[in-house]
Amino acid sequence: MDPVRYISNESSGKQGYEIALALSRLGVKTTLVAGPTSINFSKDIKVKKIVNADEMMAAVQKLLPVDVAVCAAAVADFKPKNKNKQKIKKDKQNLNSLNLEKNRDILEYLSKNNKLRPKLVVGFSAETENLIENSTQKLNQKHCDMIIANDISKKETGFNVDHNKISIVERSGKIESIPKNTKSYIAVKIAKKIIDKLLVNDKNTN
DSSP: OOOOOOOSSSSOHHHHHHHHHHHHTTOOOOOOOOOOOOOOOOOOOOOESSSHHHHHHHHHHHOOOOOOEEEEOOSSSSEEEEOOOSSTTTTSSSSSSSOEEEOOHHHHHTTOTTTTTSSEEEEEESSSHHHHHHHHHHHHHHOSSEEEEEEEEEEEEESSSEEEEEEEEETSSSSEEEEEEEHHHHHHHHHHHHHHHHHHHHHHOO
16 A cells, blocks of 8 residues: 555465475475565575565466466455555545455466466465355366365464365365364375376376
């Protein structure tokens, strides 16, 4: 909105970081595009730091082509249409409403990219209700191959904590639920699923 205020959420970036680390340890050349976070990144992975959604889109576009894209970042759906150069003074501005516009959808951009679509596109769906239904709908709308359904309604799992509880929803309709565990453990499960899926797809192609 101005040099002081911005739109964000509670996502710490921990799950995305752990997935990047797990894929790297499995031998995958990995680049992590990361927004503002307090994470002390491992030197084992290449990190591209960005600040906003537009920068993330630009960074993703520069990295193409890739074999796998994992869209774990909780990118804001909307941004202020205009940014004030100076701090908005509360006694001079009416802040009862904000003039917003949509950010470009990075997951949809990757999934529907006819020329540079990755072999495997994995999305994340952070939901507070109807977890599987909403996540399946997002998978179909975005045309991704797999989506990680993430219930963020509980304080002990999801955003800004060290534990998570997820369900992996595949395009085939198969659903695998992983009970509450550390985000590093969850990341290993997701990374192995990605590798297995990628190998199966390559075998079917060849």
